[in-house]
Amino acid sequence: MTYKLSKIISPAFAEPHRKIKMGVVNELVCKGGRGSAKSSYVSVELVLELLKHPLCHAVVMRKVGNTLRTSVYAQICWAIAELGLANKFRCTVSPMECVYIPTGQKIMFFGMDDPGKLKSIKVAFGYIGIAWFEELDQFDGEEQIRSVEQSLFRGGVYSMCFKSFNPPAMARNWANRYVIESKPGKIVHHSTYLTTPPEWLGPRFLADADHLKSINPTAYRHEYGGEVVGSGTQVFENxxxxxxxxxxxxxxxxxxxxxxxxxxxxxxxxxxxxxxxxxxxxxxxxxxxxxxxxxxxxxxxxxxxxxxxxxxxxxxxxxxxxxxxxxxxxxxxxxxxxxxxxxxxxxxxxxxxxxxxxxxxxxxxxxxxxxxxxxxxxxxxxxxxxxxxxxxxxxxxxxxxxxxxxxxxxx
Missing domain, CATH: 3.30.420.280 (Nucleotidyltransferase; domain 5)
Incomplete structure (x- = not known):
């Protein structure tokens, strides 16, 4: 089965995909509003990067473990299927992992409410070179993320970290602060439902967005635009x-x-x-x-x-x-x-x-x-x-x- 990336990756992500393909990026922060297709994009890019590096394994994380199965695990399974690789992966929920059968590479899923599992993680060969922090703002802060990265990225010549989230309203939230910090190899990408092909979203989604825009523009900017709108006390709104x-x-x-x-x-x-x-x-x-x-x-x-x-x-x-x-x-x-x-x-x-x-x-x-x-x-x-x-x-x-x-x- 063949696939066209343009059919499964929103056009908004053409530039980060190009830079990752060139090897000039080792961290991608995807932020945006509802319907921005950022999680879909990251799941596809993660699988593609795994296939390009046969000694590399991946870890996907959320703050709470019981949210994994219906979110990032389902998202990775979707990406595998859309890439025409369903018969190449063995996906299980106990343990929760997706194994690339030809090489034995694993995509593993963990909740940070049980950090001990991450510290004791072992792979049969190679190294962990890919990580994805979904809903970044829900984690306990930059120090926790940095500690996890130090535990995961301990060997190998390649590493790639994905971080995705809908920005909280308050500028002081640590994830919003992290976005504006400069770091070598890091790029930040912002997307909204307006950058997603409308047929991917459907008429109900678009109608709900328009309705909220008409009755509560600030909530619309935050929820659908992914904007940091504050709590109404920010001095500079411009x-x-x-x-x-x-x-x-x-x-x-x-x-x-x-x-x-x-x-x-x-x-x-x-x-x-x-x-x-x-x-x-x-x-x-x-x-x-x-x-x-x-x-x-x-x-x-x-x-x-x-x-x-x-x-x-x-x-x-x-x-x-x-x-x-x-x-x-x-x-x-x-x-x-x-x-x-x-x-x-x-x-x-x-x-x-x-x-x-x-x-x-x-x-x-x-x-x-x-x-x-x-x-x-x-x-x-x-x-x-x-x-x-x-x-x-x-x-x-x-x-x-x-x-x-x-x-x-x-x-």
Missing amino acids: LRLEPISEKFISEQDWHYFGQDWGWYPDPNQFVGCTYSSKDRVLYIYEDYRANRCPDDRWAETIKAHKNDRIVADPGGGGDKSISNFRSMGFDMVAARKGPGSVEAGIKWLQSLPAIVIDPERCPNAAKEFSEYEYERNEKTGEVLQGYPDAANHVIDGCRYALEQVWRRRGM
Whole structure:
């Protein structure tokens, strides 16, 4: 039996499939909403990778073991059948595994509610080189995932890890944070039902999505769009986390640079951005941070901007650092600040149609802007007025950098 991948893999996954085939990826994080076909894709890719590496075995995991049979086990069996390999695999539920008969390679299934089974796992030959964490956000955190990976990937020349999940609403969830962390060999892919061929979903699915969109757009964005929509307390609802090319940066006429001072636990924070006055869109593309960093060492970090105008916080001893940097030849000036400047600067940032942040270039900016939320009264749950003065170093740096822009609008 022959098969066509285009019939069983959504077109949205053509690029990650190509990169895995080229061997330039060893971790794929698939996130998205309902009907995005990410689990179907991962199951097919996992089987294909197993066949390409005859000494390799695979482990598929979910947080709770009793969910395996009706989810990932059924999904792998589906992929095997769709690839025309049903007569090549022996699939059993006790033990729960799919064995490739010609070589004896195994796809094994485990729940993390019994981690001892993973620690004692043995294979008759070869090594475990493939892992799939389904519903990633349900696991206990990045440390648990890392511990499992260290136990599994202990030998062999090849490894591939798949991680799939529907993003939780809150940006602070560890899985959402993990997505924006840069790591060699890791790529992140986002898909939705809109990238899936509609005939695969059926009219009822599409009608339900349209209905939710009409009555509750926020729930629709989260459930079907796979968006991190928060709990209604996020300060910045205009974020776009996406790559910003070097070419785009070089083509911009105006660049702005800001400096927020710190030592420990507050860090030194430098931020670089460009602003399109025509579209009123801010692009954040540069982000340096360090703790316990004296002025002379920090000057080495940002020396590429020695001749650029850098607007820095003069408070908390910042005036002395500004003087030090000016004596070293930097074009650094003090932010004006003043009463109401925090509120005015943040309100201006909120008013923009979009704040675009490159999460790979600027992991601190992506994290801060995504997680910055209004505070609540601990007893009543009521949202409090004002902006929290915590975990906002990049945000402050942006306010300083763009003072000349937002002050023209009425401050």
